[in-house]
Amino acid sequence: MNILIVEDEKLSARKLQGMLQKIIPHASILQVTDSVADTLDYLNSCPPIDLGFFDIQLSDGLSFEIFDQRDVDFPVIFTTAFNEYAIKAFKVNSIDYLLKPVNETELTTAVDKFKKGYARTPAALDSEVVAKALSMLTNNYKNRFVVKVGEHIRLIPVEEIALFFSSEKYTFMRTVGDRDYGIDFTLEQVMDTVNPNQFFRVSRKHIIALSAIKDIIAYSGSRLKVKLNVSTEEDVLVSRDKVADFKA
Template sequence: MNILIVEDEKHNALRLQQLVTELADEYHIAGMVGSVEETVNWIKNNAKPDVALMDIRLSDGLSFDVFRQINVSFPIIFTTAYDEYAIRAFKVNSLDYLLKPIQKEELAAALKKCNPSTLQPTVEQLLELINSKSKLYRKRFLLPAFDGFKTVNSEDILFVYFESKSTKLMLKSGHKEVVPYSLDELEEELDPDDFFRANRQFIVHVNSIERILNSFNGKLKVVLKRHPEKELLVSKEKAVKFKEWLNQ
């Protein structure tokens, strides 16, 4: 089986590649692309794969834009950290819908569905699938301490930031904790109702925001409670989603 991976985050793409190759010798990676434009070009210039593992949010838009630009005649297994696109996903040759972080067993089950007799899911099947895959977000961290371990609750985090080659949690107590995760990983694991990836260096909790100011070139400047010294800018591209997140 030849499999196309469509994923804009490099570590997620490599993880999918590893999972696929571990599952079965007959599974082969036909290609790896990370944007709508690259996906369209790849489909135009390569033999049709048996299935694509496709993230929904890509570097230059939503993967649904691919289907507006080109006919896609092979099945899709969507992979995403969000379930808000599920109904749209099942309108475009979708076999399954996997929530990140992708579990090996779920991926194996999804790939086994790839056969010519596979039927488009009914609405009832779709709703059952969505309900069965309600994502559980990280509630706490287990971290090493001087004499053993300690726990930090996610609800006690003001913001997460990357500094000096380390990912750090800034807590409501004023303490900082270093964690062995990337911001990309924590973006997927923390509840998006409470946390927002503001930029490459920051993930902010909704209750950590003191005020929001207009900045240059359509950007927003976020002033953080208790830490106004931290320079936090939201790009023009993310500003709309950021305001929608705050207004929900």
């Protein structure tokens, strides 16, 4: 399988290459291009490509410009940190649309979709991919939580939250000011309402704000220990089964 990666962030390109080599070890990464111009130039004289991974926002424009300027006869999986391009992505030869940071589970699902019938066939706007795109466009993440303090109501912006945690069947959030508030959400419900680019569920008991990370330390059992810029009563550990996605 010949793969082309179009990505202008070197770290993202390296991480994507590493995950692809693990998921499809027999695949050949033909080239990593980092701009619209570089990609167009490469496509003029490249070997046959089976699958492309295209970041949408490149240094000299949007990768959709590549499709505007030439025919792309291989299927593409788009990667981006932004939702607003979802519908347009499915109007070209696209298999899937992955939000950054791309995790190994979602990448594996997208590659499996390609293996099961998208290879060398025109992409179709089926109900599943359209639903996914619409979901991305309409998913309004919470930007604040409402908490009760005595007889008063407070609005806590998500930017002020460092940690969500569970304790004795209750859920709490801890602000960057080291103050705790009880909330009427389970941790599962919290993850359904906050932006996954800002928060990560590291374990059954903890959801952390990525902006609150102060240090990450290798820990026993292939886990990671995360130190936050707020106090914690117990170690905040990244579960073994979540380490790969956390690093992605």
